[in-house]
Structure formats: C-alpha cells, structure tokens
Amino acid sequence: MSMTLGRTVSAGLHPTSRRSDTEALTTPIQTTISVLTEGYDALFFDSFGVLIDGVDALPGAVELVDRMNADHTNYFVVTNDASVSLDSRVNTFASKGFSIPKERIINSGSLIADYILEHELQDAPTLVLGSQDAKDYATDAGARLVSLDSDEEPDVVITGHNRPYDWESTLEELLTLFSRRFQQNNPVRLVLPNPDFIYPNGPGVFGFGAAAFVNALEQALERLHGSHDSLIATKLGKPYAPIFKAAIDQAGTNNAIMIGDQLETDISGANSAGIDSAVVTTGINRRSTPDEFENVPDELTPRYILASLV
Numbered sequence: 375m376s377m378t379l380g381r382t383v384s385a386g387l388h389p390t391s392r393r394s395d396t397e398a399l400t401t402p403i404q405t406t407i408s409v410l411t412e413g414y415d416a417l418f419f420d421s422f423g424v425l426i427d428g429v430d431a432l433p434g435a436v437e438l439v440d441r442m443n444a445d446h447t448n449y450f451v452v453t454n455d456a457s458v459s460l461d462s463r464v465n466t467f468a469s470k471g472f473s474i475p476k477e478r479i480i481n482s483g484s485l486i487a488d489y490i491l492e493h494e495l496q497d498a499p500t501l502v503l504g505s506q507d508a509k510d511y512a513t514d515a516g517a518r519l520v521s522l523d524s525d526e527e528p529d530v531v532i533t534g535h536n537r538p539y540d541w542e543s544t545l546e547e548l549l550t551l552f553s554r555r556f557q558q559n560n561p562v563r564l565v566l567p568n569p570d571f572i573y574p575n576g577p578g579v580f581g582f583g584a585a586a587f588v589n590a591l592e593q594a595l596e597r598l599h600g601s602h603d604s605l606i607a608t609k610l611g612k613p614y615a616p617i618f619k620a621a622i623d624q625a626g627t628n629n630a631i632m633i634g635d636q637l638e639t640d641i642s643g644a645n646s647a648g649i650d651s652a653v654v655t656t657g658i659n660r661r662s663t664p665d666e667f668e669n670v671p672d673e674l675t676p677r678y679i680l681a682s683l684v
C-alpha cells in the first residue's frame with residue numbers, strides 16, 4: 375500500500391519531469407515560402423488549414439499554386455481524405471480558384487490501390503466501408519468486393535467514411551468476424567486509409583472519422599485477445615509512413631518539405647519520415663513564434679514556422 379502511495383505522490387510531485395525529458399532540443403525558425411521553394415527539391419502541402427480553410431482559399435494560396443505551376447515546381451498536395459476521387463478533389467479545388475492537376479494530389483484513398491497491389495490482394499474478398507469513391511479506389515486496383523451480407527467472408531476490411539451509417543451494428547459484426555478469424559489463425563486484414571479521429575463539420579461542429587470506429591474495434595479485440603499486430607489496423611494516411619513514402623516516391627526526392635497546420639499529423643509524420651517540415655498558423659496550429667514551441671516535444675517540432683504563403 376505504501377508503495378502504491380509512493381508512486382502516486384512521486385508522480386504528483388514531479389508533474390514536469392516527463393516533459394523535460396521530451397522538451398524540444400530544437401527550435402523552429404521563421405521562414406518564407408520563397409526560401410522553402412528555393413531550398414527544397416519538392417514541396418508537400420497539406421490541404422485544410424494550409425491551402426483552404428474548409429470553405430475558401432487561404433490568402434496567397436491560389437497565387438502560390440499558379441506560380442508553382444508556371445515555374446514547374448515539384449509540388450504535391452498531401453491530404454488524408456479518402457472519401458472522394460482525385461477527379462472530384464480536382465473539381466473542388468477548381469471551384470475555389472486552384473488549378474491543381476490530379477497527378478499532384480496524393481490522398482489516403484489513392485493509397486488503397488498501392489496497398490492492394492503491394493500485398494497482392496487482388497483475389498482476396500474485400501469489404502470496403504465508405505463512399506462509392508472509396509470502393510472505386512479498391513476496384514481500380516483489381517480488388518474483388520464483397521459485402522457483410524455476402525456468403526463469402528472478407529479477408530480484407532478497408533474502413534473509409536460513410537455518413538449516415540449504422541456503425542454500431544457494423545462494428546458488432548466486425549468484432550465477431552475478426553475475433554473468430556483470429557482464433558482460427560486466419561486473421562482478417564484491417565486497413566484504415568484516413569487516420570483522422572475527428573473532422574470539422576461546419577463552424578464549431580465536429581464529426582467522428584472512421585478512425586474513431588476502428589479504434590473502438592481495436593480496443594475491443596485487445597480486450598478479447600490481448601495485444602497482437604494482426605488485430606491492429608494498417609494506417610495509410612498522415613502521420614503514418616505509407617503516405618509520406620508515396621509522396622517521396624512520386625516527388626523522386628527526399629529533399630522535400632512538408633508544409634502543414636497540425637503538429638500531430640503533418641509535422642510528426644514528416645519528422646518520422648525523415649523530411650523537413652514547416653508549420654503554418656492559418657489552421658489548427660496557432661503557435662507563431664519559436665518561443666511558443668519551447669515545451670513541444672521534439673517529434674512534434676517543425677524545422678520552420680511559415681507565417682504566410684505570400
């Protein structure tokens with residue numbers, strides 16, 4: 375009992391000791407877009423919070439894209455969205471004034487095809503939860519789709535986003551399926567293209583992303599069977615490696631910089647992928663001076679702060 379008390383008191387008395395272990399050893403520096411354009415062989419842009427605010431283009435963004443197109447700059451939009459096709463994403467950008475060809479957009483939906491081809495899953499019965507566009511990403515790669523009602527069970531479950539959707543009954547069916555197949559030593563593959571837990575759904579309004587439901591499934595499976603890699607979803611989007619690997623491959627260089635507004639996805643993912651990063655102040659991140667990053671752990675600290683795209 376005294377040991378338990380000791381641990382509790384110790385943790386309570388040193389609330390900052392953990393923080394100092396992970397305190398930033400690096401400090402970001404202020405920079406400008408022209409310094410980044412000149413200093414890197416490729417530029418990766420997050421979409422929401424960097425180029426658009428959810429409704430309109432952010433200041434300077436359309437002009438920057440026009441300039442990069444004219445200068446043949448090696449740039450890519452790297453975004454977690456998996457629910458719409460690249461063609462509809464191009465159209466959405468166009469409606470906000472952007473001229474961004476689909477070859478320059480990498481989203482977590484487009485990684486579904488890479489995953490299927492890399493693991494040779496073309497013949498595997500595959501369940502895609504989500505929009506028709508998410509299903510198209512899978513069938514374009516040759517996947518054979520099944521539904522939860524099919525006689526044939528899925529060997530692969532790809533969890534996109536769908537609203538409105540009865541997640542509760544779907545999760546219960548998936549839990550039963552994954553649990554049984556794990557016990558039969560024939561686990562079902564679980565793939566999560568977009569790891570965003572929540573998403574903005576209007577001013578001050580939020581929705582749960584597919585990641586929230588996958589997280590519930592993962593936790594339930596861990597309670598039933600303990601911790602096993604085969605019961606954890608393969609995540610494709612930021613901050614995970616597949617989307618950064620795809621961006622670096624398509625850019626043909628790792629002298630690249632990720633420009634984003636979220637430390638936990640854009641910056642952390644770039645740091646893990648071994649490329650530089652710059653944080654903007656037009657989206658979720660509001661830290662605008664190097665001092666404000668003093669207590670931010672290294673893995674979330676960008677190399678640069680980019681105050682404006684102008």
Ligand SMILES: [Mg+2]
Nearest residue numbers: 420422423635
């Ligand atoms: Mg963003």
